[in-house]
Amino acid sequence: MTAFDQIMAHQRQTEALGKVMERLGWDQETMMPEGAADQRGAEMAALEGVLHARRTDPRLGEWLAVAQAPDGPGARALDLIARSYARNVKVPADLAQKLAQVTSTAQGIWAAARAADDVAAFLPTLTEVIALRREEAACLAAGGDLYDALIDDYEPDSKAADLAAMFARMRPRLVALRAAVLDAPAPEPLTGHFPQAGQLALSRKMAEVFGYDFTRGRIDLAVHPFSSGGGDDSRITTRVAENDPFNCLYSTIHELGHSCYELAIDPAYNFTPLGHGVSMGVHESQSRIYENQIGRGAAFCEFLFGQMRAQFGEMNLKTARDFSRAVNRVHAGFIRTESDEVQYNLHIMMHFDLERALISGDLTSRDLESAWNDRFLRDFGVAVPRPSLGMLQDVHWSAGLFGYFPTYTLGNVYAGCLNAAMRRDLPNLDDHLARGDTAPATGWLRGKLQRHGGLRGAADTIEQACGFAPTEAPLLEYLEAKFTDLYAL
């Protein structure tokens, strides 16, 4: 066996064990009896130990030093494995272990603190998580920017300064759009009671409509919807609030975007680093374009309006147009995950600035609450009434996921580019979507982007699909056109 073959064989086993870890995570959130939580923690820690040992295996270093890749996908795979190895050996094993352990218990402490609206109960843990991630970032950055080193785990090659510059360009137009929309008369919301069984039936229907392969996936309920796994086993979850069917429907469509991406990747890449979505931002572009540019578009809303009436009977909303306005309703609110297309990215910009300051050391965890509340008042014009609606709202920081938030907006930006290119290539797309025929759209995404998995870098993946380098412009134009129409601005 050549060194390259040794590396790929080693990687194959590591990838297989990584899939096991994803399946354990899925089970934990969907099927696991509640009393098994501690035991599951021990199981996952043992498996994480195995994975860490494989990823930092000195033999891998020896093989990498001499390996020669064939041209094509093999070269890219080798590059990704080499990057991952270089990253992992920079972090001392005891620091990696400590981080895993602290962030695992931190999530429980955060959940209790949020439930009790008690910042003080979370502060010592948050302080420790930040300190550990800064220590890790220092190992990784080798004198460079700490936050950039952390972004690299989620969005390789992205730099904080570039993201900040892009956010600065987006901000004024989003603020102006938000102000105009909130000044206009609010559309009538959907009201009523929508039984769980009907919502789940519609959820399943959405999966069929978006071409989800049920022989390689399934839908279950979870508290927080997520997608999990790839290759031939990519599952999604959704949730049901009986007074708000859009929660279930659009959670489902969002997760379908993630899962269909994974299932569409060239099977030849399975068990290699190319067999996954290339970055969090590109992954989010798929969930967002399914959810927003397709799922919340006027054409698809026409189809969905009919589906809703068939499932639940007459609603308070009598026309597809009113239905579409309700689906896209912009409302004041404190919670990022509940916000709309207009305001979502403003939430992210705030999260980004605050966490960047936490990692650089310009902001301490002790001052985070007041910094959050000041900024929220400035950006959104309302005072945060309690920390569960403020700095305690997201799980990410307790899980140590600093550097993750900006990938959400990057996903939206990429979705904006893909939507513009797709509509350029498919001028009659809305005729199909209005009939619930997503095949031209999902086929375009599969062929142009999804099947390539991790073959190319994130920006290159988008550029190859669109035929132009990604910028924020298409997203902003899309949002301005859409909400100008919906709110008759």
Place this chain on the structure above:
Amino acid sequence: MTAFDQIMAHQRQTEALGKVMERLGWDQETMMPEGAADQRGAEMAALEGVLHARRTDPRLGEWLAVAQAPDGPGARALDLIARSYARNVKVPADLAQKLAQVTSTAQGIWAAARAADDVAAFLPTLTEVIALRREEAACLAAGGDLYDALIDDYEPDSKAADLAAMFARMRPRLVALRAAVLDAPAPEPLTGHFPQAGQLALSRKMAEVFGYDFTRGRIDLAVHPFSSGGGDDSRITTRVAENDPFNCLYSTIHELGHSCYELAIDPAYNFTPLGHGVSMGVHESQSRIYENQIGRGAAFCEFLFGQMRAQFGEMNLKTARDFSRAVNRVHAGFIRTESDEVQYNLHIMMHFDLERALISGDLTSRDLESAWNDRFLRDFGVAVPRPSLGMLQDVHWSAGLFGYFPTYTLGNVYAGCLNAAMRRDLPNLDDHLARGDTAPATGWLRGKLQRHGGLRGAADTIEQACGFAPTEAPLLEYLEAKFTDLYAL
């Protein structure tokens, strides 16, 4: 850390990864989308590789050479780890890998051959599996009996000669009982349609009645019922045939026996070799006593009769006595798993003799079909009409599980002993069971046996619980008394 502490820390991780493997197996049979089968095979093979490496880790050998255990459970744990290590290092890695690979594909080939009633399609595979297991047994036996070496995987310390002697003592009385029962008028069977939802509701009720802890377990559907896992996560599965509710009910109660055993083990033993049922025979004693001595007893049938009427309304059986006779109906049939308490052990004796001859070399796989059919005609008085009702009926041999079958009868024998001792200690037990109160019975089993897990050897576990050394006599007396009454012999 002392060598003993090193060993226990190493074992803890191995046990945790073993639990992960059980969870993957559960998912495969209950939740996994069908298209994920190959991928799951690769995942399990990767994890099996990790487990095998841990179990044969040379460091383990070095620690074992010098380790000193404290008195008590630690000494037993050390002994079990030492035995497992000694066993595993005797088998060359390439043989272990070959066996894992061949038996994994053999199960699919067997299933197809059974579906097609095609012995020839299975023979080459069966021949290979037997050859590999004989090769493995030769590594393990060091000149001793090959079949004994294989039994040791399932029932440590049991010897084929002792089992054969016990079976020879049991045989005449079982044959006589079978003849008398089949000569007597057959009871009226239960007939009708019993919808799945009602059967699953009763299944859940049975779990409650037997004290199953739903915070540490769950019930799902599977093609072949099984229980899976231990510690704080032990799940069961059941199946539904809408014309035969006893299939679902008694599958559930059987698996509850296995699962309640695991959940009752002293939590201090979790993640050690003491944290499992001690042997297949003792495990089966728990499933059998729940299913048969308790669940199919006249007293519990009284309770169940009421539950069935409450769930399904009037039945063709009008009295608890008729219901109990239908539950315990003895019928001619070819399939071991569908047979009754009277004939079950006769099936096992035949399986045992045939597989012992296959492993010793006295019987070749080519001659197995005629040997099976001759023996079945002699033992059961009817000719096997096709191999799916004969030598192709069980998955075990394709999975390489030679030496497993006798543990089923050993389980019945142990259940007979436990039942006698339990009724000696709890003279009013039936009054409780007739009301659906199993607490005295399950409490007795938990306290006397289940909580000890693997603390003692199998026979010792039964003797400590019963106060006498296990023999086949109590089982035979129980069966003769029960069926003499039910069939008015």
